[in-house]
Amino acid sequence: MTSTTDSVARAAVATVRAAGDMGAVWRVAVEQQWHLLAVAEADGGYGGSLTDLADVVRALAGAGLSTPIPELYAGATGGAVGVALPVGNGETLVPWGRWCADVLVLDGGDTVVPLRGARERENLAHEPVDELTVPGAGEGAGPALARWRVLHTARLVGGALAGARRTAAYAGTRVQFGRPIARFQAVAALVAEAHAQSVLAAAALERALADVDDDASVLSGHAVAARAAGAVARIAHQVHGAIGVTQELGLEQLTRRLWAWRDLWQTEFEIECLLAAGVAGRGEDYFWSADA
Numbered sequence: 001m002t003s004t005t006d007s008v009a010r011a012a013v014a015t016v017r018a019a020g021d022m023g024a025v026w027r028v029a030v031e032q033q034w035h036l037l038a039v040a041e042a043d044g045g046y047g048g049s050l051t052d053l054a055d056v057v058r059a060l061a062g063a064g065l066s067t068p069i070p071e072l073y074a075g076a077t078g079g080a081v082g083v084a085l086p087v088g089n090g091e092t093l094v095p096w097g098r099w100c101a102d103v104l105v106l107d108g109g110d111t112v113v114p115l116r117g118a119r120e121r122e123n124l125a126h127e128p129v130d131e132l133t134v135p136g137a138g139e140g141a142g143p144a145l146a147r148w149r150v151l152h153t154a155r156l157v158g159g160a161l162a163g164a165r166r167t168a169a170y171a172g173t174r175v176q177f178g179r180p181i182a183r184f185q186a187v188a189a190l191v192a193e194a195h196a197q198s199v200l201a202a203a204a205l206e207r208a209l210a211d212v213d214d215d216a217s218v219l220s221g222h223a224v225a226a227r228a229a230g231a232v233a234r235i236a237h238q239v240h241g242a243i244g245v246t247q248e249l250g251l252e253q254l255t256r257r258l259w260a261w262r263d264l265w266q267t268e269f270e271i272e273c274l275l276a277a278g279v280a281g282r283g284e285d286y287f288w289s290a291d292a
Contacts, residue, residue, distance in 0.1 A: 061158030070151035097130035
């Protein structure tokens, strides 16, 4: 992370943390225009890279904070405010939809539609994920969808890394039977697994950012990060025990987000099925490459 990106990330964390409810978080994100960090200056942005923006998203997620940056960025690339994620039968999920005037339908056709009549819903983390009926959804995967996936992967990775670090720190300080629980083999194995899962997800994100136009890398990164998010959340609660579910500790705020982000739109199994379909249709070279 460059010094400039680090400054933006720290400012974003402080600003979102002070914002309060989800409506305030949305307004702050729109006003601060963090999503324009990865938009070219000629197009009204700040000329940074997708990696720069992913670093900001990771920092916010690592602080256990919800933001619409991935959705705002993907929508902006197609001339809309937010995004709609098709789930079949004309139904779509619209993260943060209640505040969007229009959305980019991320179905490969990248169609902009006005947002009317959305049914307000919330996910496990109390984030707004509204439902909308959009007729005539297309097929395929466009560049806006790939970039949303990469930034959503960054969101998963930030939360997973934070969860693994927090679990390791707790295991190192929680004393039971006269010694830290991290010194018990079973607990140490869990801490190691959480660390390994989060590092694997970070590596998959790095690969996806290196080749965002390669749908295999992007899908792989999303699938690996989604699995890591679930594993880290599970392990965090195993290690923390009953205190982990208390609001006073604050762990549940992060783990609820990890589960909600993991399950947003597609499960890791569904993403892996897309990878399998690519392999079946285009051969083994679709997935394996010499420079991977």
